[in-house]
Amino acid sequence: MSTLTRPAKVATDSPARRPSPRRAGRRGAYKGVLFTLPFLLGFLATYVVPIGYAFSQSLHEKKSTGLGFGPTRIVYTGFSNFASVLGDGAFWASMGRTLLFGSVQITVMLGIALLLALLLDGVAARAVRFFRAALLIPYVIPAVVSTLMWLFLYSPTGSPLLDLAERAGTEITFFGGLNTYLSLGNLLTWQGIGFNMILISASLQALPRELYEAARLDGAREWRIAWSIKVPNITGILVLTGMFSLIGRLQLFGEPLIMRQIAPESINTDFTPMMEIYDKAFKVGDYQYAAAESLVLAVATGILAFVFYRVTNRKMS
């Protein structure tokens, strides 16, 4: 049907004016929906339905019958799970711990990435390619494998780091107290430096050269140019990356879970919110409570993302 009317419509368009995508679209608009349909159905099945189902589950609790010895059954308890999660000190402690740890670790990581990007910005192209590729290797290695590698390096037996420390006459431990955070932070920093360096390099290269060419001609030193001209011009991207990394850190899971294998006393099952959810669901077997925790974490993440979005938007405009 629409094919018949189409040539006529095109003819009425003045040849000089491009048909805007909106106008072009309207004629077969429903076809656009068809193209997005596979995604829409999948989105429904993997986002909307699971969240809805998790919500309905979280309104129930598992209660055992017959003085706690009979079979368990699921009963509706309203928002009682959410009340428990909101009052769950350990859960909020895990969230605070992750955010605090994440802020420090991400700052260090971005600092190093910035330093390397600035150093590379002053080096010739051939050397840059080499360093960039080499510094990016940790990013290419799957997180599970890099955690395993560092785990062996942190292991009390056979670690070359301990050998080196011993030769230097000192003793180091990788777990317990602050050391646990340093070890985990080192692992995450190691993984993230290369990726963030590429990111920062790209925004450095995007800066117009005139910005600092004049200062250079005036005889300003390179580090001065870097600190007073280049860095202030890319703070926006640094803040943005930092914030999104922090949202990612709130979901920290695999690395501490794997590290727990050799340091169970230093990394508890509720070390991060996701570890706590995993433990509640699959070790304790309380699906309903884990579902409530998942939703609270999702909402907390959403709020954090929204706040960041508002803050950065205001800054940009």
Added chain:
Amino acid sequence: MSSATQAVRATKATESSGGGVRPSRRAVVLTTGLLVIFLLYSLAPTWFLIVSATKNQTDLYSTFGLWFSSNHLGDNLQEIWAYHDGVFFRWVGNSVLYSTLGAAGSTLVSLAAGYGLSKFGFRGRGALFAVIVGASLLPSTLLAFPLYLVFSEIGLTNTIWSVLIPYFINPFGVYLGKVYADSSVPAELMEAARIDGAGELRIFYAVALRLMRTGGITIFMLEFINIWNNFFLPLFMLNGERTFPVTLGLYSWLQQAQTARDMNTLVLTGSLLSIVPLAIFMFALQKYWRSGILMGSLK
């Protein structure tokens, strides 16, 4: 070492040709020194892994970790091959399967949806796009448990679909798909194809998909790497050893290494082996790397 001198020479070359202020010798040494230190930091753990993969159990503990002793790589490989009828290689196969199918499916779904959003002005398009951008900001880890609840209810857990279906649906991929469709598929061309009598589906696969090729490869690459590295979704969904991807398999070995027999040589050699396919993949697509990383960073 040669890299360091190369860097120094390179620095000198640009500075003298650039006509700017020549950096002092101290600055050059400092720059190169710092770069080399971080280079060593980046490479040392991988070096340790390579060295360790060549050692047997006793050498692993009794010799210095950053240098070779007698070579037992062959024995270690043999041991991996023999363990549970070579289940390790099945894991690698699973990883290849999940990554390839998952990334291919997600790329196709994303490009189609992005194309639909970009080129057709249906009602609710703006709202839908806002939802997609919002969803792409949500880390997928958050959904793992709700997904598990639904999939276990309908008996999908522990099947290949329990991991593939979530991989197919990638809001960030749709966002990229729309960006690529906006920039690389001209409306005039679609109009011309329509005049020639081509159906919408045909225009999509014969015209649009071809024009969005670079975008498609970038989405495929990002998704492939994501899936290969993914750990939590398989951990939640799969519990039969034979369905594991290699990341989960290595984790299960590490767990056993803590309790039962000492499997550290297996874990180390397996870890090294598991990097190889991804390295080959990345090398093959190195052209798309930088744009891919920069695109991925938009997230």
